[in-house]
Amino acid sequence: MAIISDFHEEEKNESQAKASPSSSCPQPSAFSAKFDPSNPIDFLEKVFDFVAQESEFLGNEAAEKEIASMVRAAKEKKKKKREEQRASEERLKAEKRLKEEKVEAKQEKDEKREDEKEGNGLRVPNKGNGLDLEKYSWTQTLQEINVIVPVPNGTKSRFVVCEIKKNHLKVGLKGQPPIIDGELHSAVKPDDCYWSIEDQNAVSILLTKHDQMNWWKCLVKGDPEIDTQKVEPENSKLSDLDPETRQTVEKMMFDQRQKSMGLPTSDELQKQEILKKFMAEHPEMDFSRAKIS
Numbered sequence: 001m002a003i004i005s006d007f008h009e010e011e012k013n014e015s016q017a018k019a020s021p022s023s024s025c026p027q028p029s030a031f032s033a034k035f036d037p038s039n040p041i042d043f044l045e046k047v048f049d050f051v052a053q054e055s056e057f058l059g060n061e062a063a064e065k066e067i068a069s070m071v072r073a074a075k076e077k078k079k080k081k082r083e084e085q086r087a088s089e090e091r092l093k094a095e096k097r098l099k100e101e102k103v104e105a106k107q108e109k110d111e112k113r114e115d116e117k118e119g120n121g122l123r124v125p126n127k128g129n130g131l132d133l134e135k136y137s138w139t140q141t142l143q144e145i146n147v148i149v150p151v152p153n154g155t156k157s158r159f160v161v162c163e164i165k166k167n168h169l170k171v172g173l174k175g176q177p178p179i180i181d182g183e184l185h186s187a188v189k190p191d192d193c194y195w196s197i198e199d200q201n202a203v204s205i206l207l208t209k210h211d212q213m214n215w216w217k218c219l220v221k222g223d224p225e226i227d228t229q230k231v232e233p234e235n236s237k238l239s240d241l242d243p244e245t246r247q248t249v250e251k252m253m254f255d256q257r258q259k260s261m262g263l264p265t266s267d268e269l270q271k272q273e274i275l276k277k278f279m280a281e282h283p284e285m286d287f288s289r290a291k292i293s
Helices: 002-019 040-054 063-116 235-240 243-260 266-281
Strands: 137-140 144-150 160-164 168-173 180-183 194-198 202-208
Touching: 144 168, 160 194, 160 202, 168 202, 243 266
Parallel strands: none
Antiparallel strands: 137 144, 144 202, 160 168, 168 180, 194 202
């Protein structure tokens, strides 16, 4: 009985071995080679030697084309990766450059603001002898003030609130807090003032000064003030003035230039001339302690 049992056991083991799929499939071979980046050809030779020994792939007529196709695909993949990396680096550089430009622009703006402020807190006037503020800008001549107030695009005149009084100006949009609401620097002639909408995105206001012999330091009291000594009137318009007004304006311009250079004004020069003449006429008198005020 023992012999018969051993025979059946061996037969069973043989039949299981024949039925097992793993017994009919070739076992994968191990490939081992070190890759030297300075000599990639040597590594590829070992790869092809291994493939030739372990398979019939290289004997296939299409093998060379398939290998060439894989090389091209690898090159394209490498090229694409480099382009993506280059694009990423350029993007980072551009972002860094933009950030630096923003910082520089802010610094320049801050420096400009500081430069515009003088020791007495006055600002340098804009090209129109006024000032550019956050919510509006204004310019001036000796006779007039022009104010520009930006408003939303498409604004109609019926939506604007503009009240011009002798010593007060109020500008804004209906249903909203006023943009300008304060006491004017000096009096104006309300009947000679007017406002209009420009390009449906700005309110333009013309104010006629009551005193046309002085420059305004600000539009409304409480706003930043300009240094009127740095005002530069247009010489081309002096010819339009009557002789008396022109003489007054030219005198003001001369005095402003003299003050900016630390020199005596026209009135002070005149006093000096009078004193010199008087001293020449009275040599017997002691003028060592005389002062010109």
